[in-house]
Amino acid sequence: MISTLIRTWPLWVLLAGFYIPVFLTMYQDTLSGSFSEAADSAWSALPLFFSTALLALVAAFFATLIGGIDALVFSAFRQPRGAFLWLLPGLLITFTTPPAAIASAIQATIGSSLLLAGTSDELGAVLLLTLRWAPVAFLLLSGLSLTIPLAQEQALRTLPPKAALKLRWQMQKPWRRSCLLLLFLLMLPATEIPSYTGVESVGRRIMARLTIGDGLSGWWLAAGLILLVFPWVIRLLPKGLWLGRSFQAPATVGLPATKWVSLWWIPRLLPVAVFLGVLIFTAWPQASQFERAVAEFLEAIWAGFRELPRVLLIVAIGFLSCWALALNRRRKSLLMWCLPTFLPGSLVGLSLATTVRPWIPIALDHTPLLLSLAQVTQFGSLAVITALLSVWMIPETEMKAALQLPPGFTRWKILLPRSLPVLLPGAILGMLLIMGEVQSTLLLAPPGHPSPALELHQLLHFRNDEQAARLALAMVVISTLWTLFFTTLIRRRGVTGEE
Amino acid sequence: MKNWLWIILFVTGCQGQNDPVVTIYCAHDRAHAEQILDLFEKESGIRVEAIYDTEASKTVGLAERLRAEKDRPRCDVHWSNEPLRSVRLANEGIYRTLPEDFAPGIDAKWRDPQNRWCGFAGRVRALALDPQSPAGKNPPTSVRDLVNEQWRDKVTLADPRLGTTGTHMAILKWSWGEADFTAWLQGLKENGIRIAASNSATRDRVITGEVWIGLTDTDDIEVVRRRGIDLGEGFTEGDGVILLPNVVGLIEGSPHPEEAEALARWLLSPRVEEMLAASSSRQVPLGKGTKVGPGGLDLNSLGNVMTIDWSAAAETLPGAIKDVERALLDR
Structure with missing residues (x-):
């Protein structure tokens, strides 16, 4: 009994943080709500499911396309000198900075017209979603391009650059398809970005239902979302043996060098440079307020760092759980970890606050225990993707040898270090996302708990643009530091035993 | 342990x-x-x-x-x-x-x-007006006027389910009755009303000249006026000024x-x-x-302030929100 409990620990976190509170709240809302009204409401929202899916699909297509080209240019050529200092942080900034800061920067300089892209609200939403998710496509596709077997990679490097590029693009095709599907699924529950452009989405409709106390309708809509997502997630999760595909050293030997690479990176990073310029310009204080502004900026950075230990613990639990499941090929359990990501965070936050909070000791009420639990489950999909990639990265021979060992600590001791080159960047990305998380934070954070992201939203809500820009800049600094940290880690640890 | x-x-x-x-x-x-x-x-x-x-x-x-x-x-x-x-x-x-x-x-x-x-x-529910536009010179005095042809594609409001805009919708439904309210929503839809993310985004769309009229709150207007931005303000006295x-x-x-x-x-x-x-x-x-x-702003200077039965208006809130969803947000 006890050994079963210990063996299934990755699922207990998930059950306590998501499934049990969600089912209990759903049950309570079903008892108190009107079944026919909820059904009617869900039925009338059917066209909304289609329009949300279309929006997500178009944005996922463009994000995958941009991310795919980024990954191709990144992996097929030698990059300019010192590129790791600016290229990766630059490419990731639109994902690691809260969308509120980006939307606000656009609004502060050009006005909301750009958010609407001048012609239609949907186009603005597609542009913003593409800008946000292209870095994820880049990371995924770059990660997958590292799984090209060593011999194949070396052969590619001997080909003429144009032919090699064409071949790499073709090799990327199945991954692009999976990436498109994944981004589509991740964009489906989006609420924040569509809200900036005035576009209605299923996620926003769920929020609206909750704000009028019509929980049952909210749950029906959420169930619709899960029904839409579920078959695709099953399709995405790999079947069969998940054997390693020999992680490549990121050495540049044999890669062609061309000055044309900059022709892609310059226009690609131009929006990022403009965004940073706007932030700095908006945040720059008048002479009389300089001292106060510097103090605000430093305080924001400090608040971000104060959150680090908690955030580190959250990603450690989530990512290690999923890694352990991926290693043991627990497909159904991984599927269970994925699902919480596809529901708006507010639903999970409300469920935990309603059902679990009354049971926890009052002394723990001042700790961010429930918030942490919600966030562990909320980024389940990211943990699953990272875990799968990190298992794939382990060289096949090493994986086969390790599988001969009994499951448990000994096996972990051998395999975990081999997965770290992928687990660490994924975990750092997770940390940055948790620090930018707002939905559960507003509902579960104890009073006085630092949350720069929530503060940023509050400042933007009331148009305190200067203060908000300082806070956003502090968050950019934190995310850049972390990106640089993981870039260094990859550069140092990315060498496999096959070399 | x-x-x-x-x-x-x-x-x-x-x-x-x-x-x-x-x-x-x-x-x-x-x-x-x-x-x-x-x-x-x-x-x-x-x-x-x-x-x-x-x-x-x-x-x-x-x-x-x-x-x-x-x-x-x-x-x-x-x-x-x-x-x-x-x-x-x-x-x-x-x-x-x-x-x-x-x-x-x-x-x-x-x-x-x-x-x-x-x-x-x-705060007062107010109209943010582009001073250079016809709305700045001859502003509407009732939200009912916003369905007029002359304001086609030139009116915006924040997500009508949330915050004070949601409250405004519920008060209008309570005050006018369901038939008038849904007809007005339909009129807004046909007149090409735009939905913004928030009251401040509504105001910003007026400032950029994208629209002429934005239904928002007085504090959203005042905060930019104090930064030297020229923005008109009008109260809907025809409906009764709504003070929240x-x-x-x-x-x-x-x-x-x-x-x-x-x-x-x-x-x-x-x-x-x-x-x-x-x-x-x-x-x-x-x-x-x-x-x-x-x-x-002094209470006595606002003119015809609407007397609201808060309890009755609150009852209409869920229904009003579903009405605006059907009329303005469903595509």
Whole structure:
């Protein structure tokens, strides 16, 4: 009994943080709500499911396309000198900075017209979603391009650059398809970005239902979302043996060098440079307020760092759980970890606050225990993707040898270090996302708990643009530091035993 | 095992403090509310732990948090920036009755008949007008006018389900009746109304000239005017000017009831109303004899202020929200 409990620990976190509170709240809302009204409401929202899916699909297509080209240019050529200092942080900034800061920067300089892209609200939403998710496509596709077997990679490097590029693009095709599907699924529950452009989405409709106390309708809509997502997630999760595909050293030997690479990176990073310029310009204080502004900026950075230990613990639990499941090929359990990501965070936050909070000791009420639990489950999909990639990265021979060992600590001791080159960047990305998380934070954070992201939203809500820009800049600094940290880690640890 | 227990006890023990403390959930502008709460802290010696609200389109707001925490409240005082959701919270048993002697200067029409909440310092629903456009020269005086052909594609409003815009919709439905209200929504839809993310985004679309008229709050307009931006302001006197007070409610079963009363009493004082009236949010004081400085808005100067049955209007809120969804947001 006890050994079963210990063996299934990755699922207990998930059950306590998501499934049990969600089912209990759903049950309570079903008892108190009107079944026919909820059904009617869900039925009338059917066209909304289609329009949300279309929006997500178009944005996922463009994000995958941009991310795919980024990954191709990144992996097929030698990059300019010192590129790791600016290229990766630059490419990731639109994902690691809260969308509120980006939307606000656009609004502060050009006005909301750009958010609407001048012609239609949907186009603005597609542009913003593409800008946000292209870095994820880049990371995924770059990660997958590292799984090209060593011999194949070396052969590619001997080909003429144009032919090699064409071949790499073709090799990327199945991954692009999976990436498109994944981004589509991740964009489906989006609420924040569509809200900036005035576009209605299923996620926003769920929020609206909750704000009028019509929980049952909210749950029906959420169930619709899960029904839409579920078959695709099953399709995405790999079947069969998940054997390693020999992680490549990121050495540049044999890669062609061309000055044309900059022709892609310059226009690609131009929006990022403009965004940073706007932030700095908006945040720059008048002479009389300089001292106060510097103090605000430093305080924001400090608040971000104060959150680090908690955030580190959250990603450690989530990512290690999923890694352990991926290693043991627990497909159904991984599927269970994925699902919480596809529901708006507010639903999970409300469920935990309603059902679990009354049971926890009052002394723990001042700790961010429930918030942490919600966030562990909320980024389940990211943990699953990272875990799968990190298992794939382990060289096949090493994986086969390790599988001969009994499951448990000994096996972990051998395999975990081999997965770290992928687990660490994924975990750092997770940390940055948790620090930018707002939905559960507003509902579960104890009073006085630092949350720069929530503060940023509050400042933007009331148009305190200067203060908000300082806070956003502090968050950019934190995310850049972390990106640089993981870039260094990859550069140092990315060498496999096959070399 | 024992060591772990000690660590847990130490960590949780560190949280406990003996100073008097009060927790407030606040939906008012953080910049202004913080000043008021800091002053209270300084003068009363009671530490204030505040959680501020954010935009409801990204997350459900603090009202939902109060609902979720009903069985074991964490909050002592709720400072809401509109009354209808407070009425609903009061009806759900989340607010307790206020002491009898609270805010004697505030008229009965701004407070709950059962004395579970009390309004203070309000904002007016207003039209932000592009001064260079025809709307700036000849502004509409009723929201009914917004369906006229001359304003086609030139009107915007914030997500009509949320915040004060949602409240405005519920009040219109209560005031006009369902048939008139849904016909008006249909007229807006046919006239190409645009939906913005928030009241401030609504105002910004007027500033950029993308639209001529934005349905928003007076504080959103005033905050940019004080930065030197030329923006017109109009009240909908034809419908009756809609004034939405801030609301204070005390939470039933809250952990610090005495401190909560002290803070609520402070918030409902004429001094706080005067501070809010003088701030860039330009709130309208509701207390008798409260002074309004130059440039401020006086209750008596607003003209035909609509008298609202808050309880009845709150009843229409869910229905009004579903109506606007069907008419304006479903595609």
